[in-house]
Amino acid sequence: xxxxxxxxxxxxxxxxxxxxxxxxxVLLFDHVGAxxxxxxxxxxxxxxxxxxxxxxxxxxxxxxxxxxxxxxGHSVSAMIGVLAVAEEADRFAxxxxxxxxxxxxxxxxxxxxxxxxxxxxxxxxxxxNYLGWSATMAPVIMGNPDRPELGQELTASFCRTxxxxxxxxxxxxxxxxxxxxxxxxxxxTLVLQSAQDAIAPxxxxxxxxxxxxxxxxVTLDATGHCPQLSAPQATAQAIASFVAECR
Amino acid sequence: xxxxxxDDLYDTAPCGNLSTLLDGTIAKVNATLLGWLxxxxxxxxxxxxxxxxxxxxxxxYHETHFAPLLQMQGEVNGIALELRCADGSxxxxxxxxxxxxxxxxQPLLIRTTIFDARERRAYEKELLHARQxxxxxxxxxxxxxxGLQHSLLPDMLPAPPRMQVSAYYHMASADRIGGDFxxxxxxxxxxxxxxxxxxxxxxxxxxxxxxxxxxxxxTAAAYEPDPTLVLTHLxxxxxxxYDSPSHRHCTVVFGILTPTSAGYSVTIAGGGHPxxxxxxxxxxxxxxxxxxxxxxxxxTPNVATRTFSLTxxxxxxxxxxxxLEARIDPSTDRYGEDALEAFLARSTPSTAPAxxxxxxxxxxTFERLxxxxxxxxxxxxxxxxxx
Numbered sequence: 249x250x251x252x253x254x255x256x257x258x259x260x261x262x263x264x265x266x267x268x269x270x271x272x273x274v275l276l277f278d279h280v281g282a283x284x285x286x287x288x289x290x291x292x293x294x295x296x297x298x299x300x301x302x303x304x305x306x307x308x309x310x311x312x313x314x315x316x317x318x319x320x321g322h323s324v325s326a327m328i329g330v331l332a333v334a335e336e337a338d339r340f341a342x343x344x345x346x347x348x349x350x351x352x353x354x355x356x357x358x359x360x361x362x363x364x365x366x367x368x369x370x371x372x373x374x375x376x377n378y379l380g381w382s383a384t385m386a387p388v389i390m391g392n393p394d395r396p397e398l399g400q401e402l403t404a405s406f407c408r409t410x411x412x413x414x415x416x417x418x419x420x421x422x423x424x425x426x427x428x429x430x431x432x433x434x435x436x437t438l439v440l441q442s443a444q445d446a447i448a449p450x451x452x453x454x455x456x457x458x459x460x461x462x463x464x465x466v467t468l469d470a471t472g473h474c475p476q477l478s479a480p481q482a483t484a485q486a487i488a489s490f491v492a493e494c495r
Numbered sequence: 496x497x498x499x500x501x502d503d504l505y506d507t508a509p510c511g512n513l514s515t516l517l518d519g520t521i522a523k524v525n526a527t528l529l530g531w532l533x534x535x536x537x538x539x540x541x542x543x544x545x546x547x548x549x550x551x552x553x554x555x556y557h558e559t560h561f562a563p564l565l566q567m568q569g570e571v572n573g574i575a576l577e578l579r580c581a582d583g584s585x586x587x588x589x590x591x592x593x594x595x596x597x598x599x600x601q602p603l604l605i606r607t608t609i610f611d612a613r614e615r616r617a618y619e620k621e622l623l624h625a626r627q628x629x630x631x632x633x634x635x636x637x638x639x640x641x642g643l644q645h646s647l648l649p650d651m652l653p654a655p656p657r658m659q660v661s662a663y664y665h666m667a668s669a670d671r672i673g674g675d676f677x678x679x680x681x682x683x684x685x686x687x688x689x690x691x692x693x694x695x696x697x698x699x700x701x702x703x704x705x706x707x708x709x710x711x712x713x714t715a716a717a718y719e720p721d722p723t724l725v726l727t728h729l730x731x732x733x734x735x736x737y738d739s740p741s742h743r744h745c746t747v748v749f750g751i752l753t754p755t756s757a758g759y760s761v762t763i764a765g766g767g768h769p770x771x772x773x774x775x776x777x778x779x780x781x782x783x784x785x786x787x788x789x790x791x792x793x794x795t796p797n798v799a800t801r802t803f804s805l806t807x808x809x810x811x812x813x814x815x816x817x818x819l820e821a822r823i824d825p826s827t828d829r830y831g832e833d834a835l836e837a838f839l840a841r842s843t844p845s846t847a848p849a850x851x852x853x854x855x856x857x858x859x860t861f862e863r864l865x866x867x868x869x870x871x872x873x874x875x876x877x878x879x880x881x882x
Binding site for chain 2 (some may be wrong): 259262323363367371372373422444445446447471473477
């Protein structure tokens with residue numbers, strides 16, 4: 249079960265699903281408010297904390313009666329996975345945290361990499377970009393003719409959400425502090441980080457690794473917060489090996 | 496023809512030119528961008544990444560939106576970001592990036608053009624500010640309209656002995672106040688008055704007339720036992736204003752409940768309002784059409800009355816014509832009295848809460864509801880079995 253992070257949608261996984269599909273059934277979904285989810289399902293109260301998103305994950309598992317799930321969460325979805333596993337460990341056979349951060353904001357001795365002002369600046373960036381990305385601008389973002397596998401329909405919604413929802417999601421993503429939940433994870437866990445990541449620096453990956461009992465840390469030779477895009481083969485390989493071990 | 500120099504064009508173009516490796520490391524940068532930023536070429540090339548030039552908020556945006564889009568699509572257009580200059584100042588820019596691929600389709604580097612967006616950003620900030628103000632104004636207006644509308648309706652309806660009552664008000668527009676009104680209230684120890692009406696039009700004049708109609712009806716009913724005369728008083732009050740631009744007429748049903756051994760005797764007086772529907776305990780539906788002329792548009796109105804009984808299991812439903820004029824979908828006729836009667840025939844026997852809930856459900860299925868809809872229902876309970 250692959251869960252995308254803040255900013256984009258399930259297309260984030262396109263370059264690694266084929267490899268993972270060789271050994272497992274792959275389940276993709278868009279968080280409420282992202283991609284092609286039903287905008288009317290958005291509820292500011294339910295999604296005011298990451299727990300609302302974790303409940304969605306558990307609801308999907310229950311509705312489809314999924315067992316032995318290996319949850320792969322990117323960025324904020326890594327912490328959504330931590331919450332889901334902490335609540336209902338029986339459903340999960342393993343947890344993969346791709347570029348996770350349990351807390352983005354520096355607090356006391358903890359270094360998350362950001363200050364509250366930084367997050368407010370991000371919210372401003374969202375505002376100024378959505379101003380230019382009005383509905384009439386939507387057709388600008390289309391498939392790349394050189395890479396026809398990225399259909400126009402699929403990419404049209406990629407990285408595009410309602411500005412109100414995006415701001416709320418940014419707030420809950422970057423202001424949440426899930427450090428206390430890490431020790432509650434009781435399933436085999438793989439922490440995947442990029443060698444260079446401006447959002448989740450290596451110290452943060454090491455922190456997650458140190459606080460989830462028995463977890464393993466793999467640092468990919470990748471740049472940026474999205475190794476599934478910048479180093480898809482290495483990312484797919486690392487996840488696939490972990491999945492094989494969980495069987 | 497003037498032959499421009501390509502190298503010079505690159506270096507001193509009226510936009511910033513930047514080439515980066517796939518990991519973001521700056522490989523080439525033009526003089527224009529260096530000038531804007533206040534860096535020397537040696538400080539940037541091979542030493543900094545593109546995201547190092549961004550503010551922290553911009554870097555977050557770059558990592559979560561810009562970079563994934565670029566990797567998925569090969570290009571990204573017109574993204575608003577801020578660059579940090581050597582002296583600590585910020586430069587608002589618009590950034591467009593494209594991936595340059597080799598002959599085998601493998602990405603080689605990223606080419607970025609950067610436009611100075613100071614003026615545009617100032618303009619956008621004004622637009623954003625104006626939009627935020629407009630949103631806040633609209634929210635305030637809608638709150639005011641909803642509050643005003645609410646103030647024209649009773650907070651809750653008291654239920655006469657042995658009766659259940661229920662009401663519902665649907666606002667067709669969040670920012671224009673409608674003119675439907677209803678009430679149910681005791682007149683004496685055992686007699687009750689009720690009414691449901693609809694002032695023509697929307698907006699402030701309609702709201703003022705609605706308030707006047709509601710209080711006139713309640714006052715007249717307090718001292719006038721004849722329903723015909725109650726509506727005649729309302730007519731006089733509204734007609735007095737006939738020549739004013741704020742004059743509005745209305746349609747209304749006014750009624751009085753008088754207890755009988757079997758339940759209540761109901762006398763209604765009508766002023767041009769759609770027929771109340773009586774759902775009998777035996778499953779039949781009676782349209783209690785009472786006719787009458789509009790109230791407030793003639794010096795001497797024609798007010799008709801009729802009297803019927805309400806016994807255990809019966810439900811009386813009053814509604815405004817917004818219900819009849821709704822369209823199920825744009826191509827069909829309006830809902831109409833026949834459709835309503837047929838729907839109620841399938842819902843009878845009923846109770847006041849069930850009938851209002853069923854009709855509220857019908858409202859939800861309409862494609863278009865142009866007018867406000869008021870619903871009020873009264874039903875007589877079955878006597879409790881002897882214990």
